[in-house]
Amino acid sequence: MTISVLGAGAFGTALAIALAREGRDVQLWGRNPDALAEMARTRVNPKLPDATLPEGLLIQPDLELAAQSPTLLVAVPMQTVSGLLDNIDASLNGQRVVACCKGIDLTTGTGPSQLIARQKPDAVPAVLTGPSFASDIAQGLPTALTLACADEALGEQLQNELACAVLRIYRSKDVIGAELGGALKNVVAVACGIVIGAKLGVSARAALMTRGFAEMQRVAERMGANPTTLVGLSGLGDLALTCCSDQSRNYRFGMALGAGTEFDKTTTVEGVATAKAMADIAQKEGLDLPICTTVNAICEGHITVPEALNQLLSRPLKEE
Numbered sequence: 001m002t003i004s005v006l007g008a009g010a011f012g013t014a015l016a017i018a019l020a021r022e023g024r025d026v027q028l029w030g031r032n033p034d035a036l037a038e039m040a041r042t043r044v045n046p047k048l049p050d051a052t053l054p055e056g057l058l059i060q061p062d063l064e065l066a067a068q069s070p071t072l073l074v075a076v077p078m079q080t081v082s083g084l085l086d087n088i089d090a091s092l093n094g095q096r097v098v099a100c101c102k103g104i105d106l107t108t109g110t111g112p113s114q115l116i117a118r119q120k121p122d123a124v125p126a127v128l129t130g131p132s133f134a135s136d137i138a139q140g141l142p143t144a145l146t147l148a149c150a151d152e153a154l155g156e157q158l159q160n161e162l163a164c165a166v167l168r169i170y171r172s173k174d175v176i177g178a179e180l181g182g183a184l185k186n187v188v189a190v191a192c193g194i195v196i197g198a199k200l201g202v203s204a205r206a207a208l209m210t211r212g213f214a215e216m217q218r219v220a221e222r223m224g225a226n227p228t229t230l231v232g233l234s235g236l237g238d239l240a241l242t243c244c245s246d247q248s249r250n251y252r253f254g255m256a257l258g259a260g261t262e263f264d265k266t267t268t269v270e271g272v273a274t275a276k277a278m279a280d281i282a283q284k285e286g287l288d289l290p291i292c293t294t295v296n297a298i299c300e301g302h303i304t305v306p307e308a309l310n311q312l313l314s315r316p317l318k319e320e
């Protein structure tokens with residue numbers, strides 16, 4: 001098989017569906033053999049109930065077999081990427097490992113491309129990110145994404161391999177910038193959800209998106225990324241989508257926090273761990289990240305939403 005998608009959740013399945021629909025040679029691996037067997041039988045992933053798995057899409061329960069493909073798309077939650085890479089015995093020599101997850105690993109403080117580089121040094125790391133809800137991709141709605149790979153020629157190959165009629169892929173060499181955009185927008189989306197859930201208004205949300213974006217650029221610059229990458233699909237594009245749509249789990253989680261209602265703890269909400277990682281980085285690097293650190297303090301239960309609002313609004317006035 002040419003492409004293996006590792007992770008049979010909503011996003012991995014949506015990508016596999018989109019690629020298989022175009023006749024690409026794709027297999028989908030997931031960690032739960034029973035769930036995979038059921039998907040192979042029904043040709044439906046319950047996380048995407050309206051999409052049928054194309055006939056050509058192979059469901060692969062064997063991780064080592066899946067790991068033999070020249071291109072691997074890693075679509076598991078960020079905090080499980082390191083464990084997944086550890087579970088693959090093969091060295092992945094020369095294989096392209098494309099991180100499709102959005103977050104920062106709490107143990108190392110790095111994004112997925114650095115985990116891949118560290119744990120599979122013979123592989124070629126890349127990142128696929130940008131504004132794209134799994135259900136939109138699975139329905140065949142048009143989507144534009146960024147494929148970032150430090151090696152321009154390999155990046156171009158991957159761009160061509162992964163682009164489909166409805167998946168338009170732009171190329172970048174700024175892997176760190178692309179993955180930081182995708183990670184950080186989730187924290188701002190949680191903040192925006194809080195504001196809407198607490199009925200603080202859409203003007204406050206616009207302010208948070210703008211000042212949150214300034215924090216995203218500040219972090220990117222400090223981490224050696226090109227700040228203009230953040231103005232692309234992986235940063236601004238995904239920020240606009242995630243902060244304004246209740247299709248986003250990060251935004252919905254924030255809304256529940258703001259409204260003081262329950263939220264299903266099994267839902268993947270990457271922004272919580274990323275806020276924690278950013279609070280650590282703010283302290284270590286002496287960076288001013290008031291929105292990220294406030295989201296972390298709320299998520300950790302250190303302050304309430306009204307206290308957070310007071311803190312943010314009473315900060316000294318400054319130049320924009």
Ligand SMILES: NC(=O)C1=CN([C@@H]2O[C@H](COP(=O)(O)OP(=O)(O)OC[C@H]3O[C@@H](n4cnc5c(N)ncnc54)[C@H](O)[C@@H]3O)[C@@H](O)[C@H]2O)C=CC1
Pocket residue numbers: 007008009010011012030031032047075076077078080083084100101102103132133134135267268270
């Ligand atoms: N759902 C979406 O619209 C999008 C999701 N993403 C990103 O994709 C990543 C995955 O998210 P979703 O697929 O949406 O989550 P999901 O909650 O739908 O699925 C997560 C999947 O990962 C599997 N998993 C959990 N721990 C694992 C482990 N240790 N080893 C192997 N598999 C494991 C689960 O069994 C589940 O199938 C996240 O980083 C997310 O930010 C990116 C773009 C869009």
Ligand SMILES: O=C(CO)COP(=O)(O)O
Pocket residue numbers: 102130131132133186189238241242247248249250251268269270
């Ligand atoms: O990253 C996403 C859209 O680009 C999905 O957002 P959520 O993880 O908040 O659902």
